Amino acid sequence: MNREFQSDFLVIGGGIAGLMFAIRAAEFGTVTVLTKAGSTEANTAYAQGGIASVWGVRDSFESHVDDTIRAGAGLCDRAAVESIVREGPEVVRELIRLGTQFTKIEHGGEDEYDLGREGGHSHRRVLHAQDLTGQEIMRALWEAVRTTPNIRFYDEHLAIDLLIESRARPDARCWGSYALDRRSGAIRKFRARFTLLATGGAGKVYLYTTNPDIASGDGVAMAYRAGVPIGNMEFYQFHPTCLYHPEAKLFLISEALRCEGRDSQPARRRAVHETLQSRRRVGAPRYRGVTSSYRRYSAPWRR
Ligand SMILES: Cc1cc2nc3c(=O)[nH]c(=O)nc-3n(C[C@H](O)[C@H](O)[C@H](O)COP(=O)(O)OP(=O)(O)OC[C@H]3O[C@@H](n4cnc5c(N)ncnc54)[C@H](O)[C@@H]3O)c2cc1C
Numbered sequence: 001m002n003r004e005f006q007s008d009f010l011v012i013g014g015g016i017a018g019l020m021f022a023i024r025a026a027e028f029g030t031v032t033v034l035t036k037a038g039s040t041e042a043n044t045a046y047a048q049g050g051i052a053s054v055w056g057v058r059d060s061f062e063s064h065v066d067d068t069i070r071a072g073a074g075l076c077d078r079a080a081v082e083s084i085v086r087e088g089p090e091v092v093r094e095l096i097r098l099g100t101q102f103t104k105i106e107h108g109g110e111d112e113y114d115l116g117r118e119g120g121h122s123h124r125r126v127l128h129a130q131d132l133t134g135q136e137i138m139r140a141l142w143e144a145v146r147t148t149p150n151i152r153f154y155d156e157h158l159a160i161d162l163l164i165e166s167r168a169r170p171d172a173r174c175w176g177s178y179a180l181d182r183r184s185g186a187i188r189k190f191r192a193r194f195t196l197l198a199t200g201g202a203g204k205v206y207l208y209t210t211n212p213d214i215a216s217g218d219g220v221a222m223a224y225r226a227g228v229p230i231g232n233m234e235f236y237q238f239h240p241t242c243l244y245h246p247e248a249k250l251f252l253i254s255e256a257l258r259c260e261g262r263d264s265q266p267a268r269r270r271a272v273h274e275t276l277q278s279r280r281r282v283g284a285p286r287y288r289g290v291t292s293s294y295r296r297y298s299a300p301w302r303r
Pocket residue numbers: 012013014015016017018034035036037039041042043044045046047048049050051052133134157158159160198199200201210211212214215218219237252
């Protein structure tokens with residue numbers, strides 16, 4: 001049976017972005033969260049190393065911004081870097097408030113967060129939960145979502161396309177989304193006053209990737225079809241460095257394994273340097289290609 005669902009907010013995607021938004025939005029109205037596979041199948045669950053944020057007393061926002069701009073080899077938007085770096089600690093504190101247990105160590109008789117240091121960072125600033133940070137974040141966020149009365153969630157519901165008033169009008173409103181219930185095969189209409197696309201990346205378009213199958217850029221495609229300008233498509237995280245096995249899914253060799261505590265050894269230092277260089281090499285040419293094709297293919301009224 002085709003059914004129609006109504007809420008104030010529709011959140012398409014149940015990774016870190018979608019769930020944190022859903023928890024906040026639930027203070028203002030009813031929220032529906034859709035995930036296209038099982039509830040925890042998201043890039044977020046695969047994150048290993050941790051979250052970089054200014055935390056230690058000797059660290060500073062300026063240093064984190066400088067490191068990021070340097071690692072970005074001139075491709076970063078400084079304003080975006082500044083705001084992400086400065087808002088980082090508060091977002092990490094919110095994750096902790098929601099129940100995320102980052103790893104701690106004892107220092108001077110007191111427990112403090114065990115800050116890791118990864119390639120490109122000049123200070124220890126990576127909060128992590130052992131080497132399974134994403135799983136721990138997903139555990140805490142889903143627990144919070146399940147106990148928040150205003151939130152309903154539907155797993156195995158694949159959003160197909162946005163409900164748009166009229167695609168011909170650039171100011172047309174979005175009223176939700178159609179979604180396929182993958183268990184029953186029914187198409188359902190989820191109506192909402194506000195719709196958030198939090199469908200993650202598109203790493204799966206690459207032959208070799210550590211991303212799970214859900215990372216196929218559905219939200220970007222839906223937004224594009226609705227006339228929304230898109231950009232920075234070349235910066236999807238797909239990890240060019242992974243462990244290959246012919247019969248298994250590719251597995252990320254953790255950043256920490258390659259970097260943490262090993263920078264005194266020349267061979268490892270070279271490996272870290274090559275990894276950063278390879279990230280620049282894979283990013284930069286695609287950046288130029290995508291920018292020109294964006295101009296060519298973007299909707300006429302957006303050019
Ligand atoms: C192996 C690996 C290791 C990583 N390690 C780190 C790390 O150490 N530190 C770090 O900062 N980052 C790391 N990352 C990157 C990080 O995981 C992602 O940037 C982040 O989790 C993205 O979160 P998200 O909420 O945007 O998307 P995701 O977590 O991918 O969530 C996307 C959600 O959208 C849903 N969805 C997609 N399409 C549809 C659709 N059509 N209909 C309905 N739902 C849909 C999915 O079901 C999923 O719930 C790593 C990534 C990988 C793959």
